[in-house]
Amino acid sequence: MISEKGATVCGTLGTVCWCVQLIPQIIYNYRSKNCTGLPPLMMFLWVVSGIPFSIYFLVSKANMAVQVQPHLFMFFCSLSFIQTLYYPPVQLPKWKILIICLLLISVDVGMEVGFVLWLRPLYSKGKHWPDLIFGIIASVLLALGLIPPYFELFKRQGEVVGINFIFLSIDSLGAYLSIVSVILGNMDTMGIILYAIVAALELGIFVSHFIWCCRFKWFGNAANKMDCDMESDNSNISTNSGKLVNDNDTCEEIIEDHALHGANFGPTEFEKNENESFNKKKKQFNITDIELSTI
Template sequence: MALWLSATPFLAAYAFISNQNIAIRIQPNLFMVFCLGAYYMSCLYPPHKKSNRFIYCSVCIFLLYCAIIEVGFIPWLKPLYAKGTTWPALVFGIISGVLLAAGILPLYYELFQRQGEVVGVSFIFLFVDSMGAYLSILSVVLGTMDIMGIVMYSAIAVLELGVFISHFVWYMRFKVLKTSKSPYTANITSETYDEDTDLTCQKQDVNSLIEVKV
């Protein structure tokens, strides 16, 4: 969430500086609002629960960071872009694309640990987000045909498609073909068994104490 939040002001600045259509200009700021809400919730609840002071300070710092980038650079770089100096906008686009892609990479590390199984991610959310990337590509193609925008949204679409493919391959291997047992499922079973064993031992200890007292 922090990586995606860091990307949103750069993405918004790129969209405004390069004179993208209205939908592409609005999308980064809407994305920022939803990411900010998700960041707040992830800090509010376990396993990464933070203090209220940390949450509110980090949110204020982020809003200041957004204001500096968008208000500070858009009015300055937009006239330069109109005159033909396009490389500053390209830098903003590259930074936003790298940060957005980096925000998905930790999920791939979890997929690697679970041999491809997707856990804790809503496929409905992933589908809707993927459709946003595809429709953004379409709007860029039908609008200004901006190569940087197409590459950036295509990278996100490909990474999210990889998550679907990963879970499909895992499902075929371990549920349909049953070539082997998923290590992640085996670990859960083992942990559950250990917990049940501990509870049984605790009950036996309590019963023993009661018998001794009697």
């Protein structure tokens, strides 16, 4: 152990981050009333991962803060999961959401009570491997929860939609602090691997959005817009004349070609209306002049 105090401080801060990281995402979902880009499967896997995490820490009789952490994590994940089901694009009926929530609560309570009562005596006798299995399962589910966002990124050419970056930053910070805590503490290899996988997957989401901004927002926007405008103009010309314009065509050739195909290069509708209005006024003035000259 390198530094027990350092490990405790970093571990506590990491635990706090992983307790409250979803609050910005929940607020973001509530304000936007839309969860497009935030996969329900991600939140579901995180909710489910909280069950084996709770069993793991309860059986090993960890300190109270560590035992509370997975339950807070499950609570906020459940709120976000309900939002993904209630808001677009899923929009399930309220009664279906209620049934899903009741099932999750029933499974959670049943598994925690059953396995804790069964495994605590074994853990006290020195058999730690059953509890370790739950820790591994929880870690795998937590990491798998970060896979569905990559399918959303693929659909949008790398753009991050629906995921709050404050939430993602706090979650990543929790992973990095946990890595430091493990390095300074008991050098748990499995813990380092888990936290490293979570940090790497979340870093990939940041990098993906950064690359998208470079391609389409910061440096490529003007060029892409120009290409779209040129394609639109060519499409309109093709529709009117049945022939695309070549780069070598002169203005006279273009006008002649469009005239042959019935394209209209005359006055616009606004100009026609103005001319008609002017002609009507002119006729009225002429009639008035005739009447005055007759009198």
